[in-house]
């Protein structure tokens with residue numbers, strides 16, 4: 001690790017004294033600065049390690065890149081004495097600068113980011129299962145497991161491992177949400193799993209059920225159904241649980257806390273969840289899903305154009321993970337998401353625009369190297385190095401990528417491309433797309449690869465001609 005470069009970063013953001021707190025995500029250092037006016041942006045962006053920097057969501061974000069950012073952060077912690085505890089502090093410090101809507105969006109993103117690895121893994125494994133069980137991939141009219149029947153159970157076990165994260169999704173969300181709201185994560189897991197308890201009628205069987213089982217609470221009838229695939233019930237229940245736990249902890253003497261806090265909080269939240277929170281949020285969740293599906297059904301091209309085009313600008317703000325909630329809700333209710341395939345194509349488009357810069361700016365050695373490595377990263381699902389390191393610096397590659405991504409978005413949305421899960425973005429994404437949509441998805445990939453490349457190259461040449 002280049003210690004001197006890390007020192008330069010600290011200096012450029014206004015010195016150790018200007019850092020209220022600092023943390024990092026997959027690719028960026030995130031600072032809560034006392035005074036953002038003290039940042040020397042030019043000096044900062046001239047440091048080799050730095051791919052770009054900007055202020056968003058009350059944080060000053062410095063793009064370093066996947067893998068490296070952890071090391072830079074560790075070095076900075078050693079250098080400045082900023083403790084690991086500052087991870088929470090920075091969120092609080094930065095949240096002070098946000099309005100309530102921004103804060104709600106950020107909260108949602110913060111809840112879904114920690115569960116992303118489990119979901120992406122599920123998507124990748126579902127992809128393997130797709131290949132083994134999808135018809136017409138290796139043999140006409142038949143799946144691989146139809147011809148090699150011995151592989152059927154192998155595929156079945158892969159599928160079981162893959163969909164575990166989805167079957168118990170409320171458990172994962174409960175853990176992350178209660179943690180975010182300041183309660184005990186373990187209680188969050190219990191709460192989430194309670195909502196998908198096997199004694200309840202599985203939500204996925206609700207529509208087909210001849211009779212809905214009920215509880216009778218002194219005359220009040222409560223449906224005995226689970227909340228598989230639902231996002232809102234567990235989110236709101238987690239909020240209630242965490243706040244109740246905090247309330248009780250403050251009022252109950254230490255000696256009685258173990259005996260009282262968790263049982264009371266869980267019991268009350270449990271009853272509230274089945275009687276009120278669950279049924280109400282279930283209905284709201286379905287309304288939101290119907291709304292999103294309705295828009296994409298009515299005007300698919302516009303939906304594709306907007307989401308395909310605007311996803312990359314959303315990544316700039318760091319708020320893109322908020323949409324994971326919508327993806328998961330779609331997967332839980334209609335069995336797949338038509339939004340995430342566009343995310344994957346947007347990743348590819350950013351990579352291609354950056355890649356084109358390698359040829360357009362042949363004489364710029366530093367840019368050439370960065371173009372290639374950041375393009376590869378984007379093609380594998382991480383776009384910040386390409387966006388901040390190359391495309392946004394020159395602006396036109398970013399615009400070219402957005403155009404390519406929007407066109408690809410329109411094409412795949414018009415054909416209703418869906419994924420059973422969120423998977424690894426970029427080029428490997430096809431694995432996580434339902435196999436019947438592979439053909440049109442490959443066309444979308446082709447557009448996302450070629451259009452940004454060609455447009456960037458043409459724009460670069462046109463600009464050069466004008467300069468002469």
Ligand SMILES: OC[C@H]1O[C@H](O[C@H]2O[C@H](CO)[C@@H](O)[C@H](O)[C@H]2O)[C@H](O)[C@@H](O)[C@@H]1O
Nearest residue numbers: 026315343381382383384422423424425
């Ligand atoms: O901010 C990091 C990256 O976040 C997104 O990608 C990650 O989440 C995707 C699901 O939303 C997943 O498919 C991908 O494999 C993950 O890397 C975003 O799409 C990227 O542009 C961004 O770099």
